[in-house]
Amino acid sequence: MYAKGMATEPDVELAAVRFVCELFARNRHLSEGPVVCEAPEDTLEAIRRQGIPAQGRDLDDVVAEMEHDVIGYGYNADHARFLGFVPGPTSAISWLGDVIAAGYNRHAGSFANYPAGLAAEDTLLAWCAAKAGFPADTAGGLFVSGGSMANLTALAAARDAMLAAEDWGRGVAYVSDQTHSSVAKGLHIIGIPREHVHAIPCDDAWRMDIDALEAAIEADRAAGLIPFAVVGTAGSTNTGSVDPLREIARVCHEQHLWMHVDGAFGASVLITRYRDMLDGVELADSLSWDAHKWLFQTYSCGMVLLRDRKHLLATYSTHPEYLKDLKDRDDLVNSWDLGPELTRPARGLKLWFTLQAMGSEGLAEAVEHGFTLARWAEDEARKNPDIEIVSPAQMAMLNFRYAPAGLSEQELDELNLEISRRIVASGYAGVFTTELDGKKVLRICAIHPEAKEADMRGTIQQLNAYCAEVLAK
Numbered sequence: 001m002y003a004k005g006m007a008t009e010p011d012v013e014l015a016a017v018r019f020v021c022e023l024f025a026r027n028r029h030l031s032e033g034p035v036v037c038e039a040p041e042d043t044l045e046a047i048r049r050q051g052i053p054a055q056g057r058d059l060d061d062v063v064a065e066m067e068h069d070v071i072g073y074g075y076n077a078d079h080a081r082f083l084g085f086v087p088g089p090t091s092a093i094s095w096l097g098d099v100i101a102a103g104y105n106r107h108a109g110s111f112a113n114y115p116a117g118l119a120a121e122d123t124l125l126a127w128c129a130a131k132a133g134f135p136a137d138t139a140g141g142l143f144v145s146g147g148s149m150a151n152l153t154a155l156a157a158a159r160d161a162m163l164a165a166e167d168w169g170r171g172v173a174y175v176s177d178q179t180h181s182s183v184a185k186g187l188h189i190i191g192i193p194r195e196h197v198h199a200i201p202c203d204d205a206w207r208m209d210i211d212a213l214e215a216a217i218e219a220d221r222a223a224g225l226i227p228f229a230v231v232g233t234a235g236s237t238n239t240g241s242v243d244p245l246r247e248i249a250r251v252c253h254e255q256h257l258w259m260h261v262d263g264a265f266g267a268s269v270l271i272t273r274y275r276d277m278l279d280g281v282e283l284a285d286s287l288s289w290d291a292h293k294w295l296f297q298t299y300s301c302g303m304v305l306l307r308d309r310k311h312l313l314a315t316y317s318t319h320p321e322y323l324k325d326l327k328d329r330d331d332l333v334n335s336w337d338l339g340p341e342l343t344r345p346a347r348g349l350k351l352w353f354t355l356q357a358m359g360s361e362g363l364a365e366a367v368e369h370g371f372t373l374a375r376w377a378e379d380e381a382r383k384n385p386d387i388e389i390v391s392p393a394q395m396a397m398l399n400f401r402y403a404p405a406g407l408s409e410q411e412l413d414e415l416n417l418e419i420s421r422r423i424v425a426s427g428y429a430g431v432f433t434t435e436l437d438g439k440k441v442l443r444i445c446a447i448h449p450e451a452k453e454a455d456m457r458g459t460i461q462q463l464n465a466y467c468a469e470v471l472a473k
Contacts, residue, residue: 007058011059015059015060019063022067027078027092033427034427035075035076035081035424035428035429036074036075037073037076039074075430078448079448080450081428081455082430083429083431083444083459084432084445086237086447087445087447088292088293089296091296091354091358091449093353093358094296094301094351095298095350096353097349097352100353101345101349101353106346107343108335108344108345108346108347109335109343110334117346117349118335120348121143121335121346121348121349121352123352124348124351124355125143125303126140128141128305129141132267132282132305133283134287134306134307135307138309139306139307139308140308140309140312140338141303141304141305141306141309142312142335142338142339143335143344143348144302144304144347145300145302145347146290146299146300146302147288147289147293147302148182148185148186149302149340150264150288150302151182151186151260151262152186152189152190152340153340154286155173155183155186155190155229155231155260156186156190157306157312157314157315158229158285159191160315161311162228162257163228168192170196170226171192171225171226172196172197172198172227172228173187173192173197173198173228173229173230174213175197175198175199175200175231176207176208176233177199177201177202178206178237178239178241179199179231179233179262180233180236180262180264182262183197183262196225198220200213205241206436207242207243208232208233208244208248210244210247213248217251217257227257228257229259230248230252230257230259230260232244232284233266234261234263234266234267234269234287235263235266236265238434239391239394239397240265240266240396240445241394242277245278245281245284246280249280249283258286259284259286260287261281261286261287261288262288263278263287264302265294265395266278266294266395267287267288267289268289268291268293268295271363271367272364273364273368274371285306285311286306286307287305288303289302289303289304289305290303291303294367294447295363295367296363297354298350301347301348312337312338312339317337367447369447369449369451370396370446370449371395371396373446373451373456374397374446377393377444377456377457377459378392378398380456381398381400381460384464387401387403388401390436390439391436396445396447397443398446399441399442401440402416402419402442404467404471409438413439415470415471416440416441418466419463419466420432422470423459423462423463423466426466428462429455429459431459442463
């Protein structure tokens with residue numbers, strides 16, 4: 001492993017200790033600095049020109065370059081005022097669990113390679129499935145890279161359960177116009193034609209319109225197509241809205257369709273006192289859930305949960321001759337038989353480690369804090385008569401726009417985009433735009449467990465100031 005002239009294991013050990021100390025020192029003061037660290041073009045060009053050396057370089061130089069010139073630039077999603085996308089602030093406990101798991105580098109595909117680790121993962125998956133209301137005797141799942149893979153994994157099982165292979169080309173799946181783009185991508189990958197992913201309009205609260213869903217199913221059956229799945233959303237990326245899951249379940253039961261719920265963001269509410277927001281999720285056939293979003297885990301840590309894990313086995317289980325020695329007990333199911341990956345990292349251990357250290361109540365309190373942050377932001381926004389609340393605070397999200405009288409819709413769009421650009425450029429907060437009902441709006445997703453009331457009110461106040469600046473010009 002260590003050729004002549006290369007860094008030795010003691011060198012690597014010392015460098016690792018130094019890095020950990022520097023990382024914690026950085027993170028202690030991260031929220032005092034800018035939310036975005038832009039990479040200078042000359043730095044990017046230097047990395048490109050450097051290429052790959054034939055001979056190894058000094059380890060300390062490589063560590064410094066890695067830390068400061070390569071990984072050090074980008075969006076600081078761990079910043080208390082990074083409020084864009086779904087930020088994914090990371091718990092230091094999760095990071096430590098990830099370091100431990102990566103340090104041992106277990107192949108987490110089978111019990112033979114990873115016996116106690118899979119016992120811990122299976123226990124955790126059972127706990128999460130119980131939070132969703134799935135039956136204990138049949139439920140099961142898998143840790144995957146994230147919501148995109150969780151949705152794909154579940155929908156492939158849905159396809160196999162509901163469609164004959166020769167009918168894949170006639171299969172139709174239903175999403176809403178607020179469903180995450182990963183769903184349509186996953187359906188395309190598993191062989192469902194793009195034109196057979198039908199987007200159902202939403203109501204005024206950005207929830208799937210059930211009357212429109214039922215009409216679409218009827219029309220598609222009349223056209224000779226085969227409806228097979230409906231995808232509801234529990235916490236949409238734009239607004240945090242939750243589709244009427246119980247009504248979707250009713251339609252799926254009556255029409256004999258698979259019900260999948262994309263809970264990549266919002267499923268974390270299941271561990272909190274706000275669990276009733278997801279009423280009806282217990283009736284779903286499958287659920288995606290990202291722990292690296294609102295459970296504060298390092299990337300990547302997603303889950304796919306099924307009401308009956310036999311559907312995962314039916315789609316993914318294989319038994320090649322070179323793996324037969326690793327199937328030593330009939331009562332154990334190897335994780336590689338539940339999803340697409342054969343070789344997989346120990347993704348679930350960091351969440352198990354976090355829950356052991358924090359307890360479920362401690363983690364639930366951290367999730368619930370996001371609701372409060374969004375309410376503080378909305379309360380401050382309502383003090384400005386020029387602000388239009390487009391989607392009020394729900395879960396940890398708020399959408400609004402500056403809409404002073406006398407400006408056209410195009411001018412309002414340009415105004416809000418410029419306000420976003422200015423606050424990001426200032427480094428104070430990461431607030432980006434999205435589009436709702438044809439309007440460009442400012443969107444806040446506030447889930448950082450250490451963000452304070454002053455952060456939220458201060459962000460709105462800064463936005464107000466940038467609005468005034470733009471209007472003055």
